[in-house]
Amino acid sequence: MKRDIPSRYAEFLVSRSRLIIALLLVVSAIVGAGAVVGTTGEEQIGQTGIDSPEQAALDRIDATYGTDDAVVSQVVVRDDGGNVLTRESLLKSLRLQKQFRDNESINATLRTETGAIGIENIVANVAYAHQQSERADAAGGDDSNGTASNGTATNATASPAAERSSEPTLDQQIAALESRSDAQVETYLSRILDPDASVPGDDPAEFLPTAYEPGTTRADARTTLVFQQAPSDSPVTEAEVNDAQVTIDALVEKRFADAFVFGQGIIDEESSQAIGDTFTIITPIAVVLLLVVLAIAYRDLMDVLVSVFGVAVVLVWYAGIQGWLGIPSNSTLIAVPFLLIGLSIDYSLHVVMRYREARTGTLDTDDESVERRDPTAAMRVGIAGVVLALATAAFSTAVGFLSNYISPLGSIQDFAILSGVGIVAIFVVFAALVPALKLELERFFDRRDRDRRNDAVGVGSGWLRRLLSGTATLARRAPIVVIVLAVVLAAGGAYGATGIDTEFNQADFLPQDAPAWMDSLPGPFAPGDYDVSENLDYLSENFRQRGQDSDGQILLEGNVTAPALLTATDQTAENTAQNGTIVVGADGRAAIEGPASVLRSVAAQNETVADAIATRDMDGDGLPDRDTAAVYDLLFDAAPEQASSVFYRADNGSYQSARLTVGVQGNASSQAVAGDVRDVASTIEEDAPVTATATGGPVITAVVQSALFETLVEGFAITLVVILGLLAGLYWWRSRTPGLGVIALVPVLIALAWLLGTMAALEIPFNSETVVITSLAIGLGVDYSIHVSERFVDERARHDSLADTLSATLTGTGGALLGSAVTTAAGFGVLALALSPPLQRFGIVTGLSIVYAFIACMTVLPCLLVLRERLLAQVS
Secondary structure (H helix, E strand, O other), rough: OOHHHHHHHHHHHHHHHHHHHHHHHHHHHHHOHHHHHHHOOOOOOOOOOOOOOOHHHHHHHHHHHOOOOOOOOOOOOOOOOOOOOOOHHHHHHHHHHHHHOOOOOHOOOEOOOOOOOEEHHHHHHHHHHHHHHHHHHHOEEEEEEOOOOHHHHHHHHHHHHHHHHHHOOOOHHHHHHOOOOOOHHHHHHHHHHOOOOOOOOOOOOHHHOOOOOOOOOOOOOEEEEEEOOOHHHOOOHHHHHHHHHHEEEHHHHHOOOEEEEHHHHHHHHHHHHHHHHHHHHHHHHHHHHHHHHHHHHHHOOHHHHHHHHHHHHHHHHHHHHHHHOOOEOHHHHHHHHHHHHHHHHHHHHHHHHHHHHHHOOOOOOOOOOHHHHHHHHHHHHHHHHHHHHHHHHHHHHHHHHHHHHHOOOOOHHHHHHHHHHHHHHHHHHHHHHHHHHHHHHHHHHOOOOOOOOOOOOOOOHHHHHHHHHHHHHHHHHOHHHHHHHHHHHHHHHHHHHHHOOOOOHHHHHHHOOOOOOHHHOHHOOOOOOHHHHHHHHHHHHHHHOOOOOOOEEEEEEEEOOOHHHHHHHHHHHHHHOOOOOOEEEEOEEEEEOOHHHHHHHOOOOHHHHHHHHHOOOOOOOOOOOOOHHHHHHHHHOHHHHHHOOEEEOOOOOOOEHHHHHHOOOOOHHHHHHHHHHHHHHHHHHHHEEEEEEEEEEEHHHHHHHHHHHHHHHHHHHHHHHHHHHHHHHHHHHHHOOOHHHHHHHHHHHHHHHHHHHHHOOOOOOOOOHHHHHHHHHHHHHHHHHHHHHHHHHHHHHHOOOOOHHHHHHHHHHHHHHHHHHHHHHHHHHHHOOOOOOHHHHHHHHHHHHHHHHHHHHHOOOOHHHHHHHHHHHEEE
């Protein structure tokens, strides 16, 4: 009865082949209609919320603080070896800002009060103040020489405060700066950039590189911050904001010889372009490679066309299911079609090659003679011999994919669903539709006396058969040597894996510039330029990155009015090392904004606050050492917006908490950033009577990725347990030999150890992204192992000799596995040419996993089977 089920299924298929074809074509049309009727859209990979102290602290910050939710992009102007602080360069930036306001699509997304701010605005405001002073002097009969002889450093640096009150327009700023000479602009710069000057408003040094030498009037780069409305609390959409950034980038390129814009819109634009270019470049390569390998493996046009038809039906099912389920497209799902194509070829090869073996008489599993092996009988024998292995492989592979559904990340859940359902589609298509279609075509040609008895790969004579037979000989003669060598390599791989990088870095997902050889591709295939990754590195090394979720934050709760808190936060900003991920400015202070920095900033503009601090400053550090609550009250009166960004004051006037904002490098790993921000929090806790909780975008990302990594590793373990149970149950059901299930899994684990060692050698991180791939490697490896072990069980029942059993197993199934491994690895391997790093890693790691799985199943598994046979012989 156990072996009857495949035979019954095979009998039903050959007797109802036309019905099966018609039924499955109708089902395919219904499922595929989802691609047209359903809605998918596009979605960012994103991240999910995780219950944690860090997330709770961020929620409290969002609920109680006057946070600035504007979208911020940065315009960076460079002149390597030159000076970007010239009057001409500053005027270019002001005129650029005017273009932003004049452009309807850009202006609609800009914040009304502050569209853009840079050092050019500060200098222009000083020029405007001096211009107004000169006009006042002239109106009063004062003979001014036009150089603002009365514009002392105090007068010059007070002009930004005037800018706050009178808000000169961009036209006024441009006109004022145009009216100044180069020497006058140089004078203004020397005054506002004087380290000893108390500059109200925005610190000019914030717009200059961290390597800028304080006090000088030269810099080789500067940045301008462009503030856009956040889609979450404004009428503008995310698409409008991103499109505006792309338009800004185009304007910047036209105005400056060396400048760039960095923002989420630019990242999304280049990422989408990279994906499109990737498909344009690798799709023809993949198609040609696929057809060449199929042509070599099949040596028959009809079998190639039937296989390609089956692949097309699987892709129709994939697109339809995605549409019916309403799963949005994202960069993670791009690899799924390549995965399904590779596995489809795998299943097709096994079906076709098993049919060929049965047709030529190589596969003699019944009493019929070779001469009577017509297409119907051949398909009956062939499909009966392979369908159970296909079903088991499909189930185990689907488990490998679906185990990732436990991930809290929606994009990986979608990946798991579509991949798992895609495997089911592959099984249905290649265990039913393709065999039925091939049978009908074979019958058609047989009625016209066309001889179509082709040999299966590796079964006939030739070098490939000798190679596959050689593996059987090696397994019989030196099984222990092979196993020991494999285990030693696996141990080395496992040891190497202990040092593998497990950190997650968002910068690793940015598109990379195409290799030089792609520049020679013809026009339609030539890739674009991708500078976003290089620009992020430059920005992170030279400036503080701005924007939503780009900063670390620290929530301070407890006695936040204690003077020790101001001292602790101030000293932390002074003593933070420059070799970490926290941005340190040209003045040697870390980019940490909090109560201390806000007090100093407001005091520079407000005499009341300044006097209150001075009367309470006992050590001369510019901060109050007693009665701080009274100073904070004055701070809220003078600058409520700035005060509410660092303090939460309850309705009764008590101070409940304080907040620090920590500028961090945008190209650093989230785990490294989280570690540095937590160190700052710990230092403050040691020196002040408060509880400090590190949070903010990068810290939350680290928490999410760590939790995600843990859940994926759990899924990894679930995959192993389920597949082990499946294999043990299968062989217990078939032959009361559950130990075969354990043996079948051993080469998969060995191949996995090889893979992890190679990843460590290639410096490919083992994080929440690649752990998904390695869990899939188990499913793919088990596929090969099942085919070999299943064939061994069948052949052992037919042969008395172990040598004949191994030879028949490895030359029969081994040929199909080789063809499958080559096509599948090649299908994934072409992704190494992708311009998107995640696709590159997916292609490399998956391709390697397939190669290693094939090698392990063709060498280690036969040796284990030989040792098992010898052990059983000794026992009996």
